[in-house]
């Protein structure tokens with residue numbers, strides 16, 4: 001349930017409504033726009049006669065929120081959210097590019113990739129230190145040592161950093177070294193991990209589950225925000241369909257659908273969705289054209305010898321060519337491209 005206040009409602013009127021809600025044991029979430037203030041209500045509404053709220057001064061209307069996710073809901077918070085990640089941000093004005101290897105392999109490899117992706121316009125370095133691999137015999141990641149290399153790469157280049165976490169132990173390590181944590185597709189509905197990510201204090205990139213609906217995905221985001229962490233970014237990374245020509249099917253329609261339902265930033269991962277370096281560039285351009293706030297792209301110095309996801313990794317040359325080609329798309333969409 002949300003209470004929409006009249007334009008120019010006084011502070012006193014707003015306080016009277018929030019006090020009434022809180023006095024009845026519910027939580028208040030305030031969203032102050034330029035014109036209108038929206039008061040969101042979370043909790044057990046059976047304790048409150050919500051219809052009485054129309055009597056309060058400067059209340060315009062009361063709107064029921066039928067979706068089970070509230071804090072992630074655009075009705076609660078009509079303005080788009082900008083999420084700060086280290087010294088950069090993800091939001092409506094710019095196109096933020098996260099790039100780097102699927103897995104952190106060596107210190108030298110990571111530093112080299114960090115320098116090259118920065119030159120081409122990325123502002124966030126990605127690199128997996130905990131790899132949730134389909135096969136238990138595949139490379140599982142360097143764990144804390146990999147996180148240390150991420151921290152070194154940040155110090156050397158000034159890039160912000162993101163790393164996937166798969167356990168509470170990984171979260172506890174990641175908070176010491178990186179600027180953002182990632183919950184991967186395979187853990188999107190690991191509710192205990194989501195709550196722990198919500199308590200970590202770091203911004204969270206929440207990837208869409210392999211078979212998750214948009215509603216399930218937004219509820220997963222709600223778990224994180226409900227722990228007091230509003231800094232959630234959603235990442236469309238393809239879903240499982242009957243099609244086998246690509247690794248997954250990139251659901252780009254999720255971008256405008258999410259845009260209509262949530263205020264959270266939305267980015268697209270054309271690497272894991274297509275599984276082939278050949279399709280990364282066209283889908284990256286399409287993602288910018290449908291108004292994504294950013295991209296996550298896998299880049300490797302030597303894809304043929306990558307320990308993970310070589311076939312979808314771009315070489316330095318291909319990545320630089322792509323970021324160049326993205327600039328006119330950003331211009332059309334009214335987004336700045338940091339380089």
Ligand code: PEP
Nearest residue numbers: 128184185186207237272
């Ligand atoms: C990744 O980004 O390294 C990754 C494993 O992605 P996803 O969870 O989307 O498969």
Ligand code: MN
Nearest residue numbers: 102298308309
């Ligand atoms: Mn990967």
